[in-house]
Amino acid sequence: MRQRLPGADRPLTLAVIGTTQAFLRDAKRMIDHPLPDQDAWVLLFSNNSMPVLRVTKRRLEEMRADIDNVDARELARVILQDPIMTVRVLAYIQPLRGRSLQHDITTIAGAVMMAGLLPFFRRFDALPTIEDTLKGYDPHALLGILHVIRRSQRAADYAQDWAIWRHDLNMEEIRIAALLHDLAEILVWCFAPKLGLAIQARQQAQPTMRSADAQEQVLGLSFQEIQQALCKVWHLPDLLAQLIDDHHTEQPRVRNVSLAVRLARHSANGWDDPALPDDFSDIGTLLNLTPDAVRRHLGLDKPATDDQPQ
Secondary structure (H helix, E strand, C coil): CCECCCCCCCCECHHHHHHHHHHHCCCCCCCCCCCCCHHHHHHHHHHCCCCECHHHHHHHHHHHHCHHHCCHHHHHHHHCCCHHHHHHHHHHHHHHCCCCCCCCCCCHHHHHHHHCHHHHHHHCCCCCEHHHHCCCCCHHHHHHHHHHHHHHHHHHHHHHHHHHHCCCCCHHHHHHHHHHCCHHHHHHHHHCHHHHHHHHHHHHHCCCCCHHHHHHHHHCCCHHHHHHHHHHHCCCCHHHHHHHCHHHCCCHHHHHHHHHHHHHHHHCCCCCCCCHHHHHHHHHHHHCCCHHHHHHHCCCCCCCCCCCCC
16 A cells, blocks of 8 residues: 655555654654654655744744735745744645646745735744754754855845846746755754754865765765755745755756855855855856955955965
């Protein structure tokens, strides 16, 4: 007997379903070992109520209390600071599009307007929070997930700025893709904090190790593999799934997202990270700027030169 998740490419075995559902029956117990395969991770995240940032929940509650004066664009700005809330809204809106709407909804303001404010607030009432989910666990786990979220926010800011520079016709799509690029990593921190800490420890012990290698050593697969499967199961727009996928970096919009994520990740280690010169060069190619001009655009006032003392 097999079961297939909506949008999944492969059937799920009963063993996988049983392993994951055993976790779901005990919501207070975190996963402390790798799940058998990609399908198990997808089932875990798809059947669990994904928590949002506490500040997101508070701002939404304030807006709900003053719903007559809520502006959809301001509501979208709140949502777009939180990767998990953003993907929850996108996943919620997809079944509501109906057959009459021939295009995907790829902006948050568009999703809110399609749902309607009252149904939106009813749907997202009593949201769980990341802070409560990880309460009582190793405090380094909360620090770890907040670090990844802050990195995602910075990547989204960079990506949007460059999309404007490039005169992209829909800069919010680029922003959302950068914000969601590391969503699977955030979810692993939420529901398997020990594994998140283990990946972090490997990278700290071997700074030159590729992120994907550390993920595969601990999880048996990469965050990108989990994420692409989630995009299918949640029926996220094909465009967003493609923008998140680093395998399509020959396309300028995907490269915009990928480079923003790279810059956010490397600069999180400090502006002296050895990978940054290559980032500045690649960003310059994207924006038709010199590496020094990229540095100035980023607010780094002293461009590095070969003859400048370091």
